[in-house]
Amino acid sequence: MGRGKRIMSAVAVVGAGIVGASVAYHLARRGVSVTLLDRGPSPATGVTGNSFAWIGGCGGDWPGGARDLRESVGADYRRLETELADVTVRWTGSLTWTETPDGHESRLEAGRFWVGGSDIATLEPNLRNPPERAVHTPSDGGVDPVAVTNALVDAARTLGARVIHNSAVTSLAMSGQRVEGVWSATGFHAAETVVLTAGTDTPTLCEPLLAGVPVATPPVCLVRLAAPAGLITSIVACPDFEVREVRDGELLLTLPMAAGTAATSSEQVERNALRQVRTAFRGSDSCRFLGHRVCRPPMPAQGPVIGFAERDRSVYVALMHSGMTLAPTVGRLIADELVTGRPAPELRRCRPRRLAP
Structure with a gap:
């Protein structure tokens, strides 16, 4: 050249x-x-x-x-x-928990708080089986x-x-x-x-x-779902998936994939995503699969x-x-x-x- x-x-x-x-x-x-x-x-x-x-x-x-x-x-x-003017953040806060919650409250960094019981119900009223406690970060958002x-x-x-x-x-x-x-x-x-x-x-x-x-470039599966507006009010990260409302009536969901996993069919992704959301949230029976993508972010x-x-x-x-x-x-x-x-x-x-x- x-x-x-x-x-x-x-x-x-x-x-x-x-x-x-x-x-x-x-x-x-x-x-x-x-x-x-x-x-x-x-x-x-x-x-x-x-x-x-x-x-x-x-x-x-x-x-x-x-x-x-x-x-x-x-x-x-x-x-x-x-x-x-075209930069807008949905400052919804987040709610996260794992299968084995950390019992040491002192380990939380500033701006993150342990919540449980009625607080979780207020933050995410549609959760079917809320954890005993979770970490709430009010300052989190999505774009x-x-x-x-x-x-x-x-x-x-x-x-x-x-x-x-x-x-x-x-x-x-x-x-x-x-x-x-x-x-x-x-x-x-x-x-x-x-x-x-x-x-x-x-x-x-x-x-x-x-x-x-x-x-590392671990694969991540992102799924878009049509859903009732307000079904999920914050960013929810639980052991099986992460989900947030990206706009009224549309959810974005991440599903983990094992490294080296072969391409998963759209039908398999659809079944898994809808099962996860319907199991986790009341009022989600009308959710519909819109599509999915697999990406490999650099880590x-x-x-x-x-x-x-x-x-x-x-x-x-x-x-x-x-x-x-x-x-x-x-x-x-x-x-x-x-x-x-x-x-x-x-x-x-x-x-x-x-x-x-």
């Missing part, structure tokens, strides 16, 4: 999922010249579009540096709601992942970012030991810094610089991997779970690091191990 005409950009962001969209938006807000490249025909066509999109919800599991970012999640989403990503990309474009779709990045462009841009389906794109927010493609793209980033083994992959600052990695929860906070912090050159203390425990202090 010939190089053709070079188009200079201060920062090239690879991947227009929720994390890349947030990085591009926050950089553009700071006046940085940004090119956002994505393999799909529109934003959020990969893992982001198939996200359960539970904001704040990690079931209490915030590995590695994710824990240091948790307190900022709610504030950053509320900030986006004020900045971008439409595609709508939020589109809002961020559109705002970045309005602020001057260049957005290029159908432009799968194939490799980093190296000049000696330095990354000087990327090669993609639309040619060469020069950049002072490349930010890799390409999800499961990130370890492959940065492998020459950062070999062996451990990332770095030791928590988020966020930071420069080279000491010359030419390539930056942002790989995490859950991207939907963390993206507004991470986008803000990455933009601040790139603009000011000052490390963000909140990202200290997220650094790529090879370059960690």
